[in-house]
Amino acid sequence: MGVTLCHVHGRAGVTHVCAHIRAALDAHSTLPAWSSYTLPHPPDYVVVRMCEACVVQRKLPVPGRRLIDEELVLDQLDTTPTCDACFVELTSEP
Ligand SMILES: [Zn+2]
Numbered sequence: 001m002g003v004t005l006c007h008v009h010g011r012a013g014v015t016h017v018c019a020h021i022r023a024a025l026d027a028h029s030t031l032p033a034w035s036s037y038t039l040p041h042p043p044d045y046v047v048v049r050m051c052e053a054c055v056v057q058r059k060l061p062v063p064g065r066r067l068i069d070e071e072l073v074l075d076q077l078d079t080t081p082t083c084d085a086c087f088v089e090l091t092s093e094p
């Protein structure tokens with residue numbers, strides 16, 4: 001867990017992204033504004049990135065931080081595991 005096998009980057013870290021960010025990654029289009037969250041339970045290195053719309057819809061705290069038990073857990077966030085290197089590559093583009 002926590003590591004994915006990317007066809008571009010090989011073994012890489014995992015980031016969990018919402019459907020909208022996933023769609024933008026797939027389309028190589030501009031990502032929506034997003035916030036990063038970590039989870040209340042191990043593995044605490046799992047990072048969840050949710051776009052602005054999902055943040056509002058799920059009433060997540062802004063700015064992103066470590067979520068607590070009373071807040072949503074990964075299963076309920078409806079996210080897709082994604083290569084973190086791919087994500088960083090896209091978001092670091094000017
Ligand atoms: Zn979203």
Ligand SMILES: [Zn+2]
Nearest residue numbers: 006009083086
């Ligand atoms: Zn990758």
